[in-house]
Each structure stands twice: as C-alpha cells, then as structure tokens.
Amino acid sequence: MQRTSETKVLRDPIHGYIHVDLQVIWDCINAREFQRLRRIHQLGGNFQVYHTAEHSRFAHSLGVYEIVRRMVYEVHALNEQLSEYDKMTVMLAGLLHDIGHGPFSHAFEAISSVKHEEFTVRIILEDTEINHILRAVDARLPQAVASIITYDHPNPLLNQIVSGQLDADRMDYLLRDAYFTGTSYGEFDLERIIRTMRVRNGKIVVKESGIHTVEDYIMARYHMYWQVYYHPIARSYETILHLLFKRMKTVYREHPEWLSDLKMFLPFLAKAQPDVHDHFILDESAALYGFTVLTTGKDPILADLAGRLLNRRLFAYTTIHNDEDIDAIRTEVALRGYDTEYYLACDQAYQRPYQPYKAGDGHNIWVICEDDSVKELSEISDIVSAIVRGKSKEDKKAFYPEV
Amino acid sequence: MQRTSETKVLRDPIHGYIHVDLQVIWDCINAREFQRLRRIHQLGGNFQVYHTAEHSRFAHSLGVYEIVRRMVYEVHALNEQLSEYDKMTVMLAGLLHDIGHGPFSHAFEAISSVKHEEFTVRIILEDTEINHILRAVDARLPQAVASIITYDHPNPLLNQIVSGQLDADRMDYLLRDAYFTGTSYGEFDLERIIRTMRVRNGKIVVKESGIHTVEDYIMARYHMYWQVYYHPIARSYETILHLLFKRMKTVYREHPEWLSDLKMFLPFLAKAQPDVHDHFILDESAALYGFTVLTTGKDPILADLAGRLLNRRLFAYTTIHNDEDIDAIRTEVALRGYDTEYYLACDQAYQRPYQPYKAGDGHNIWVICEDDSVKELSEISDIVSAIVRGKSKEDKKAFYPEV
C-alpha cells in the first residue's frame, strides 16, 4: 500500500485533525464523486431549526474515516488481528459509506426508483473516478469496500466498525451534529469509548468499566433524535419536500413539457434506472436551483411548494391521536381550498420509534464484564434496559398550510 | 414598536442564543431576501481549505444582530443615550448589512456592474419584502437603516456599532469563522469587550483595563487573515472563480448562444443595471448548478475551469518577487498550451496588507485612559503600535495549472 509522502492532516473541530497517510485515501478524497458531497447538507432540512446545522456529508465522511482509522490502530485487538489490507478496506468503507446520498435523500425517494444505499454501492463498483482509484490498488478492492458497506464482508469485525450500534458512523454524526447545531445533547466521550473497546468471539465489545460512557452515548442518541432529527419543524420541511416530489411525478406524467427546464430531475422522472452520471449531476445545489426555477413555473402547486422550501414558509403541524383527527384536518384544509393530496401529510414514515436493540441481530452492543462473560448492554445497564423496555415514544403529526 | 408575543430564541454556538423580541426583526429574518442568505457561504472558497467552513451569511447576519443587540442594551451609555427607535434601527442594520451579497461576491464583480454593497442598499430601499416590512413600521425606516450601512447616519455611534474597527460585524465573523474552521486563532473575549465599552465625545471607546482583550482581538484578526482568509488555497479557488467569470464575459460577447442555458448569469452579462430580482435568483446554488452545466458546455475553457471549481482541481501557486518571476511563469504556462489570459493570475487584488488604522479617519479604536483622556489604541498598546508601524506583510502569488 502506497503511503503519502508525509502524513496529511485536515483541521477538524470534532477530531482536532483528520490524519491521512495512505495515498488511496487521499485520492478518494480528491475524487469528484467525493468532492460532490460538499454540496449535500448532512442534516437536510434541519438547518431550518438549527440555523448553524449547515455542515455537509463531506465533513461527516471524513470524520467517519478518522474514527475508523483510530479504531483499527488504537484498539489493540483490532490493530493486531486485522491485516493492513483489511484496515485500508474498512477505512475506505468508512470514508465512502455515504457517497450515494443525493439531496434530501429520503424525500427524494418519492420519485427515484433507486435508493441512496444502492447508489453508494454502484459508485464504488461502476465506472467512476472512485472505482478507478480503488481498482488501481487492487482489482478486488471495490468489491471488498462495498461488502463492508452492505454488511456482507466475511470478517464481521469490519462490518461492525462501520455499521454496528456503536459504529464510527453514528459516533461521528452525533458529535458533529451536536457541534454544528450548538446543542450539548450529542456529546459523549469518544476517547474513552475507543479506549474501552476490546474484541471477543469476533465481536467488538466494551469493557464494563466503560459502561457509563456508553450509557451517555445512548442518551446522546436518544436526545439528538428527539431534539434535532425528529424536530417538528425539520419534519415540516421534509414533508413539503416529499409532497413537492410527489407532485412533480404527477406533473411529469400529465405535462412533461412544464418540467423541460429541470434537467437535473428529468432522468429520475424518466428512466427506470438512472445511472451514476445522473446521480452525480443531482447535488443539492442543482435541486435548490431547480426549486428556484419551479417558483416561476407553470404548475401553481409546484411553484407554491418550492417557494415554501426556499423562503421558509413551512407547514403548521398538529399531534394526531387517531384517524378522526386526520379526517378533521383534511376536511378543514380542503375547505380552505387546498388539494389535500399535496397539502396534507401525516408523518408516519419518520415515526420509527426508538428501538435500538432488535433481539437476535448482530447489531447489539456487547459488554465484557469483570468476570469475563460477555453480555448484551441492556442486560447490565439499568438505564438502557429502561429505554429498551419503556413504551415507545411516538409522535404522529399532521402537516398542512398554516391558516 | 411591536414586540413579539414572547422573546424568540435561536440556538447559536457562538452566542448561546440569538434573542429576538421586536416583531420587525422577526419579520425581516423570515423575509425571502434574508432566507436567501442561507444559500450563500460566509467564507466563499475557504471550505476548500477548512472543510468545515460551511456556514452561511444567514448565520453570520444573525450573529451580528445579536452583538448589536447586546451592545445597545448592555453598554450602559448606549442604552441611555440611544432612543428605542435608534436601537431598533441599528439592530436592523446589523441584521441586514450583508443582504446584498451574492455567490462568491468578490470574484463575481468581474462580470457584474453592481457591487454587493449597492445591492444591500437597493434591497432595503426598492420593492422587496424587506422594504415592505420596514416601511410598515415607519416610512423613513428603510432610509435610516441604509444610512447606517453606508456609514452616513447622523448619529455616528450607530455607524460605529456596525462598521468601526471594533464593530459587531468583525467581532461576529472572527468568532464564527474560528468556530467553524476549528482553529483557535479567532477567539477573543467578546463578553469582556462589551463590558469595557463606554461612550466619550460621540465615540465608542474601551476602558484602558480592557486593553489586553482588545490586543487579543487585534491579534485574532491578524492571524485569521493570514491563516484563513488569505490562505493560498482559498486564493487559488478565488482566482479560478475570477478567471471563469472573466472568460464568461468574453464568451457572452463572442458566442452568447453558448450560454443560453445559464439563465442565472444572463441578466448580469446582458444588462447594464441588473435589478434586485435578478440578484435574488442568483444565489450560490444557482451559481454552482451553473458551473455544473458549464462542465458539459461548448466552451472548453469554461468547462475546464468549472470542473476545477466543482471537483477541487485547483491551481498551483508560486510566490512572486518581481516582474521577471511572472514573465517566467507566463512563458512556461503558455508553452504548456494554456491561454494565459484565463490560466494565469497574479493575486494582487487580495494583497491588501493589514493596515488597520488609517490616520485621521473615524474608524480607529479609542481607549479611555485611567486619567480620563481618550487615546488611539496604538498610542498606548505596544503590541498594536508594533503591528501598525511594522512593515506590511505582503504575499504576492501567481496561480496557474499544476504541471
């Protein structure tokens, strides 16, 4: 593996510095598909709530890479047990895990037939700069990197590093999102978590003495979900995005010529399988410019919804307890002259209650106890046990235009 | 003056919270011209150096407003001497002082006949949402706000609050840029500066006991300039921007049809006086999407330069000591087949040496000494005196494609 001439460092508020000393990492960072992530916000509509949440998936991806790098070199057992090739592979997987994201990925899937996770794999495996860089190192490298991202690598440790319950991805985004929103909710002691990591039976575990730090991390996650990610104003923004894309699909079917200027969206409306080039073009700048064009377009619903997104005239919201609640709102919104197909949405899609630990899957957090037994976290943490057993917190809301 | 029903607060990592309790401030924040600032990066090309410098002029503008608000209420003399109307006016001026910025403002002035400062005034005075909001309070308010921004308000205190040497604008951006780049260079004790501010002879002064804090602020500024704002990589990005716009002007003259898809730029190329609506449309998303379009356009130079900006294939640079240095580089770049008109620039425009204190103008920092005399800062600070008298630090560089 070729090293860079000297360790390259990138200043980062979360990690102090991002350290790069493999040439292939440096080349991937400079590849156009990776640079494109500068033009995708990490938190989508959340900057509508926390006005400083303006950081990109580019910065987050570097952060994930840095945590993976520290794990594979600083966790003694990982450093010993993983080959240099595997270390390189998992660092690449950390770096590239989000490369398939598009603008407002979740809402956008209303019109796109390809999910962002698929694009991630395709960008790694198909004809892209990233793929050429990886293949120049080794022909099997793209597949190896992709298999970690899809949680299919034969070495389960590598999968866990990138996508477990205590993985580099989550640890970076909690810390980063906390820093950039300016809340303290997402803070926890990354240093100590890394220090207490061990390997047992092919699983990454934490020492019992580090359990309080892990509880802190779980709480950080819990709070970030409810205070930031599921904030109703962010969901209001996401709802409008969703409705706009839904409307766009209808308009494309009925009046495709009305959308002729929106070249960035057309491949996704027209093709069954948009390709990686179509994906490359559609960054968040393109989408936002598309919205600007829509504000003066022929379809009044698209024009209105796009203007709402650009100028923050968001939907109001009401907590929904039963179907009658929704019906009542629907009637009222319709009476006020709105097409409820595009002016009312009930946020069920994002309501996933917080259930961190699905019994039996490989994503649990494991703790190595003082007596050397390995237990699942909620077995020995009262706090976590309470969260797991507690009734799921739900928050069903309807979103619609303010009176 | 109408107050909001309760104080509205926006979480902010620099100030803790931004506090709003005047309705007119809240309405301006929600006006579309202000919301547009979310789509303009505060630091232009600097995120190419500091990858987390992704914050917007929206956040900065809120921060300036917050510092102005604290100054007018917390500096005893300002609180006493300013009317409530003047306080509102200067808070609005702080909030709106950057509203005329476009994408990559400085480079963009290569094609635009209107400077961003002019647009700021026009957005306040012409037919915009902002203007309507201000006029609904009082017909003279737009003019009053604009006059502070142009440093022409009859009450010199108001001008100084927004644009002095120790003004709300600089204090916010130094702190904010330091936070978002992750450097410690821009940090200084805002709290203490506000606490030591007084008013003497119609001037804002600081108490001598606060002089170390002001020295710290001056040093913060000095370091931020050389470590962040004038970083050669940021200047390389700015140089390419400048050359791209220069080339765009030529192409528009020679082959306007090649640019027909670039609706966001056309008014600035075509009109002697683009209007506030043209300005509104051209945010950074639009510009970046324009660059994406250019990468597949007919002009190879524009295509190449746009690709360089999007995919970070920046120019190399060399320090220039005299004309022969430039000539040598020009010859070499030409030999390598490049049109030096668009592939070589010498960064003189940004070289303004750091000269904070122009003798005789009203922008000095004044200190009230223990004997109650008022002196200019460099008279009593050895550090500042040294910076002022020291030879100007220069850094002339040529930028051109890497071999």
Place this chain on the structure above:
Amino acid sequence: MQRTSETKVLRDPIHGYIHVDLQVIWDCINAREFQRLRRIHQLGGNFQVYHTAEHSRFAHSLGVYEIVRRMVYEVHALNEQLSEYDKMTVMLAGLLHDIGHGPFSHAFEAISSVKHEEFTVRIILEDTEINHILRAVDARLPQAVASIITYDHPNPLLNQIVSGQLDADRMDYLLRDAYFTGTSYGEFDLERIIRTMRVRNGKIVVKESGIHTVEDYIMARYHMYWQVYYHPIARSYETILHLLFKRMKTVYREHPEWLSDLKMFLPFLAKAQPDVHDHFILDESAALYGFTVLTTGKDPILADLAGRLLNRRLFAYTTIHNDEDIDAIRTEVALRGYDTEYYLACDQAYQRPYQPYKAGDGHNIWVICEDDSVKELSEISDIVSAIVRGKSKEDKKAFYPEV
C-alpha cells in the same frame, strides 16, 4: 438595599462571570468565615481520583449565588412575584448555604457532635462577621437567610430555589465538578433550564418543551454519582479518614497527652458543643497539618493512617455480596496483623442508592404540560421513570490495606 458603586464581576469558568451588585453580598464574600471556604476542597478525597478536582467550596458557593441571582431576575414569574428583600435573602442563602462545612465533613462527623448543617445556621445566627454584616442590613435578615437553608422559609419558592431537586446548589456543583474533573458527565444546558422555568401553585416548574434538558440533567447527576462521587478510590480515601477520626477519639480517651499538639482537633474531642470559633480554626489546612503531625506521633495506627492519607497509600477494596464476604475479609486482615477495628470498613454509609424522588415530599421536579396540567417529572419522562422504578444500584464494598 445598598448597591455597590458599580456591578462587581468575578471571572468564573462555569458562569463566565459572577455578578455582584448588592453591598451585603460583597461584604459577605469578604467576611472571614466565607474566605475560609477557600481552604476547604469542594470534593474532599476526589482529587485522589481526578487530580484536578482541587476546587474549593468558596468557588462553588459563588456559583450557587450566581445561579440563584439569575433565577430570581431571569425567571419572569420569580422576578415578578418576589420582593427585592426576598431576592436578596435567597441570594444570601445560596451564597452561605455551605458555610458550616469543615474539612472532610462527612468523615469528620465521626468525632464531632455537631453536623455541618448546624454550623451553617450557627455561623449565620451567632456572633460572627457574617452575622454582623447581615444584621447591619436588617435585624431579621439572619433568621430569614437561615430559614431558607433549613427549608423553613414561609415562601416555599425560596426554599426550592436553594434546595429542590433542580436547585441552584446541585446545578452549580454538577457543572463545576464536571469542569474541574475534566469529565463531560456533568454537563447539561443550564441556560435552557432557566429559560423554561415557570411558577405554578407556589412551585417552580419547567415547561414540557424543556423536559429533554431536565432528563439530561438527571442523567448528568446519575453519572456524576457513579463516576465521581462514589468512585471506589474516593471512598477508600473517605474510609481512611473515617477510621482515622474514629481512632483519634479512642486515643483521646486513653492517651489524651498524645494529642496535645493537635490543637485544631482538640475542641471537637473535648467539648460537647464546640463553638463557631473552634469551627473557624479547623479548616482543611489545619486538618492536613494535623495529619502531618500525626505521622510522627506516638500512636502507630494514627501515624500509619495519616501517612496513608497524605501520601496516597490507599486501601484496597472488594465488592461485598453478603455477610460471609465481610467475615472472610475480616479474618484475613486480622491474620495479616491489623486491628480490624481501624483497618477494615464496609462502606454502607455512602451507599445510599440513587432515589431522587421520594413520593409525597416537596422536592419533586414538576413539569407544566402543554395542556397546562402540572405533573411530576417521572410521570411524563420515560427515562426518569425508568431510573426511579429501576432496581436501586448498589455497591457495597469493603476497604482494607492492600497486601
């Protein structure tokens, strides 16, 4: 109430500044009984675990005062409902609530017949500088201040501000202890808690929208207890202190002449009721110097125990599950030649499981819900409910000399 000539400020890392503008507060800070708190560590033996936990009760007391000050002026309802006299009284109570602390208060109560809470009241009411300062303002003021500290003030709001479940005392010490230990466990958003406080039915409540911040505070408390306050090494130190004082009592009974040099401890050994002057003399410097004297004294047990405290030769510890465990350890320690009366202790005294919410008492945290009903925190917070209902975390340990 006399104001200071200008607001006096004391720089503080937790609160930025401590602000004083009442002369009586300033005078109390400068009273000798308050200055003495500089010579009492806030965290007793915890600096044996966290070597930077070297802050004093002086700093903490200023911090409590500052939070009280902010509550009474910044919580709208408190500012409206409390008279200026009551505000002054409760600020004084916050400032003085710990003034009766001695060195290693809890362990010291092994020899002292007077608890530190009693001394606090006596210092306020008896012939001291503090008492003179308070009486100079108003003859009833000492009693009013003391009644808040004993939770007996007729206005329950005042009692709650200083000693509720969400009081100024706890909020300061969690933040302060976290800062000085360098852990992040104790951090929570004080700013936001104050912002969401309201008053309902004579109770301080928090708005439902602030519930996550309160959960964060409860978790901070939970973690600080287990990671810092109940850390076994700190308890080892406390245990030795306890045994040393116990031994001192025996030696005083049997060989009082062996302790004749220990003038700082004698009044507490000799008198049924040591007075406030005796208390004043015995600060932590006096106690530590006393230990130094003991290391060369006639009683070998006192000499050894004192040397252990000064030179950090702490006891080992073992988790105890039942009486047999203790018996086994006792036998072994005795076999190794130690007097188990002074070389073995089972830490039951400090084992109070964490039970924040005693049903029916006035110390609960109350939340005002969106429907305007007032509920106890654990009724609406799943996290807190889980902590309350969860089985008490216990940690019984025996402490004894390392082999």
Place this chain on the structure above:
Amino acid sequence: MQRTSETKVLRDPIHGYIHVDLQVIWDCINAREFQRLRRIHQLGGNFQVYHTAEHSRFAHSLGVYEIVRRMVYEVHALNEQLSEYDKMTVMLAGLLHDIGHGPFSHAFEAISSVKHEEFTVRIILEDTEINHILRAVDARLPQAVASIITYDHPNPLLNQIVSGQLDADRMDYLLRDAYFTGTSYGEFDLERIIRTMRVRNGKIVVKESGIHTVEDYIMARYHMYWQVYYHPIARSYETILHLLFKRMKTVYREHPEWLSDLKMFLPFLAKAQPDVHDHFILDESAALYGFTVLTTGKDPILADLAGRLLNRRLFAYTTIHNDEDIDAIRTEVALRGYDTEYYLACDQAYQRPYQPYKAGDGHNIWVICEDDSVKELSEISDIVSAIVRGKSKEDKKAFYPEV
C-alpha cells in the same frame, strides 16, 4: 525499562489523558515527595484574583510530563534520535522539575537560605523516596535527571525540552492556568506546535508554516503575565507574604519563644541548611495553619499580617513613578501609625520586564524557513520583533494598608 502492565491513564482537562506506561514514572507519581505537590498551589496568591485558580503543582507536573512524553514520541526527529533511556530521563525531568517548590516559594525565600531549585536537585539526589525509585532503575539516573533540570545535560535537546523558550513547562502552565482561571488569554494550539517541531543542528526548531501558532503562544504568554501573574492583587498578596516572612525572621531573632508553636517554620529560621525532611514537612497546609496560629500569637504585626492573608484584607497599591512617590507614601503610612518596615513594600522584585529573547543564549526559539535556513523567531516574525524591540512595559507599585 520496566513497563506498567497496561498503559495507565489519568483524566486531565488540558490533555484529555495523562498516559503512563513506564513503571518508574508511575512509582515517582506515587512517591510521597511527589504527592506532597498536591498541597502546593500552582499559582500562589493568584486565587485571590481568579477564585478558581486553585490547581496544584501536582497537576501541572503531570501535565509537563505529558507534553514531554508527546514531544519525544511524536516529534519524528526526537523519536528517532533519542535513546529510550534518554526519553525516560527527560520524561522524569519534566515530571520532577518542580518538586522542590515550597509554599509561596518566592516570598518564602525571604527567610529560607535554600532556593526551591536547589531543593529540587537535592530531593532527586539525596535520601528520599524519589531518589530510591530512580536508583532502583539505574545508579546514574538521579544525576541524569537532575542535570536536565539544571540545564546541564550533555545532550542539549533534553535541556531544551524541559526549559527552553518553547518548553513543556511553559506550554503546560499557560494552558493550565488559562483553563483554571477561566480566561482565554493563555490558549494556543499545542497540537500544532508539536506537529511543526523539527530538529536542526542539535536544536529544536519549528517549521516556518507553524510560525503563527508560535506567535499566538508568545502573545498568550504576554497576556497571561500581565493579566494573571502580575495582577496587582496577586502582587499585593505576595507582598504581604514577603513582609510576614521578613517580620518572622526579626521576631525569631528577638523573641524566638514567640514562635515555638510554629514547628513547620522553625528549621528554616534556625538552620543554615534546612534538609529535605524539613522541606517535606513544610507544605502549603502547614504554612496556612502556621498563619492561623500566628493570628492569635504574641507579635501584633505577625498576627495582623497573617490575618490579612487568611481573610483577604489585602494591601492597597499605587503606581510609582519616582522616589518621591515612595517617600510620600512612606510618610503617610508612618503617620497612620504603621511600621513601614513591615507595612510598605515596593514591588521591584517582580517587575522583571518581559524580555523573552536574550541575545546569544541558547533559549531562543528557532525557526526553520522554507529555504531551509534556521533563524531566530524575532528575525522573521514582525509581531515578536515588535515585542522584543518595544519599550519594556514596567509597572512599579507600592503596596500598603488601605486607609
């Protein structure tokens, strides 16, 4: 060299963690002479100004050790050029460099014939726990460690690491004192300084690209001196200490029996050469308890001065411009009935103007320029040059009882 069974870590707010993996380091930390440093404040009287400046020389010494450790392992050239034995030696020197400090060292030298630097060497070389621990490793180790502390080690790199102009000692105390006072003055980018360190011609140098960080460090130092270390209130406290010890010497000569209870001070008054055991006994607790005893002693001047120190009744101060100023104050203080021998001091001793760079000595900061030449910092930094050439800032003050 024996390693600890696993790396031991101590949580530290400045460095995150202090890492120990050599047994000899761990043993020295646990030696009684080192533990004694817990009972010596780092900043002497400064906690009278900054009430949270309560940290000890223990914490600082650990911090110096940690920076040395990072330098020898993370600065590539040091890691390569130094033997493991030399690395161990210099880490020990960093750890132990302050071990000879007593309470209020500078003022105390009014009565002590032995300076703290001498005690440091003696504790390392004479019959102490520290000495035994070092000798158990290697008989020459104590001398090797001591020679670094006295700047006499044959390898100049080792001397520079501990006592240069950019040494581990200063870097730790600036950062630490800033943290514990709660000021931002002392902050600078330690990470980056270490990253830019190189070795040239047997000298530690910094890369030119790191020069701004070094300027920041120099400024941090400048500000900390004037804002913290030379703060007039701290000097007032130091002055009273100095006068108290001066008076104690007189009283011991005239009425030694008045001091018979002050066993902690007697060896220093009585012996020409107090020994390391006398030194060990006299920690800050002993001194403070001694002051408490003095407040009720027979000499009224000692009683008064000691009370002033304990209860913060400090001296007032006046800036002195010439001898007449002092004479006038002396006359007035005498008129008010004070013995000016013990109630007036002019603070010349601490007035050392800030002159960091003595031409020709080995303590300069050296910079390796882009052209590979090595220059002294002030040659290439305008800021530093200005500070060096600027007129020395002086602050001569008289201290005496407030009216």
